[in-house]
Amino acid sequence: MVGLLQVCNLSCAKDRDHNLFSNLNFVVDEEDVVVLQGKSGVGKTSLLKCVAHLNMYGGEVLYRGRTPKSYGVPTYRTKVSYVPQRPSLLSGTPRDFLKTVTSFRSRAPKVVRKSDGDVTYPIEVANAWGIDEELWDRNWSNLSGGESQRIALAIAIGLNTAEVLLLDEPTSALDPYSTTLVEGFISDELRSAESELKAIIWITHSEEQARRVGTRFLHVTPTGCEEEPSLSEP
Numbered sequence: 318m319v320g321l322l323q324v325c326n327l328s329c330a331k332d333r334d335h336n337l338f339s340n341l342n343f344v345v346d347e348e349d350v351v352v353l354q355g356k357s358g359v360g361k362t363s364l365l366k367c368v369a370h371l372n373m374y375g376g377e378v379l380y381r382g383r384t385p386k387s388y389g390v391p392t393y394r395t396k397v398s399y400v401p402q403r404p405s406l407l408s409g410t411p412r413d414f415l416k417t418v419t420s421f422r423s424r425a426p427k428v429v430r431k432s433d434g435d436v437t438y439p440i441e442v443a444n445a446w447g448i449d450e451e452l453w454d455r456n457w458s459n460l461s462g463g464e465s466q467r468i469a470l471a472i473a474i475g476l477n478t479a480e481v482l483l484l485d486e487p488t489s490a491l492d493p494y495s496t497t498l499v500e501g502f503i504s505d506e507l508r509s510a511e512s513e514l515k516a517i518i519w520i521t522h523s524e525e526q527a528r529r530v531g532t533r534f535l536h537v538t539p540t541g542c543e544e545e546p547s548l549s550e551p
């Protein structure tokens with residue numbers, strides 16, 4: 318079976334002589350929310366970056382049976398999109414970032430714009446999570462961790478081009494109420510016929526969150542990954 322995303326014999330180098338991990342094989346299908354688990358430092362973030370074609374890797378990543386290069390990497394990244402844990406490392410404001418991202422030719426032209434050129438849906442998504450529009454004009458470095466995390470996620474979801482989202486601890490800076498809002502919104506998007514979103518790979522250190530959002534559980538080790546049938550109750 319081809320699946321939406323196929324990870325074949327993936328390895329990632331730690332340094333010239335050592336691999337961080339190797340021999341990773343798994344398939345992501347439509348409607349999957351694959352929770353990635355594993356010890357701190359095992360390489361979960363690195364794995365997501367490999368899948369997003371942001372890190373060097375050995376082996377193969379196939380999206381709908383084809384390599385990232387066959388789509389063109391910028392186009393691939395609009396379909397398989399990585400959302401970092403700490404977007405505050407970006408320069409400028411979220412609105413600058415949104416304008417830059419939506420100006421790329423690889424972005425689908427269907428993104429809705431206001432007459433002044435602004436893209437609206439990401440701002441609406443963030444608003445639903447308690448983000449005032451004025452925050453879009455503040456530098457990333459002057460936003461709280463939770464604000465920048467929600468805005469980065471709202472951009473990824475609101476652009477509505479990604480079929481696979483790679484979420485790196487997307488709610489680690491959020492309070493429980495905001496976490497519930499975000500989790501609910503994402504699961505509605507996965508079910509919505511209007512949304513492009515088909516599957517998610519989600520890193521979380523929270524067992525409770527893993528149970529709430531996950532449909533599959535993948536345990537990453539330096540020598541491969543194992544699928545766990547389900548998480549046992551605490």
Ligand SMILES: Nc1ncnc2c1ncn2[C@@H]1O[C@H](COP(=O)(O)OP(=O)(O)OP(=O)(O)O)[C@@H](O)[C@H]1O
Pocket residue numbers: 331337355356357358359360361362363364
């Ligand atoms: N750009 C980099 N240069 C050198 N080493 C790096 C780089 N990024 C990550 N590493 C190292 O690679 C290893 C794996 O890091 P990674 O962030 O992928 O792990 P993780 O499983 O996501 O960790 P955590 O659960 O703590 O977030 C760590 O030892 C880290 O220090």
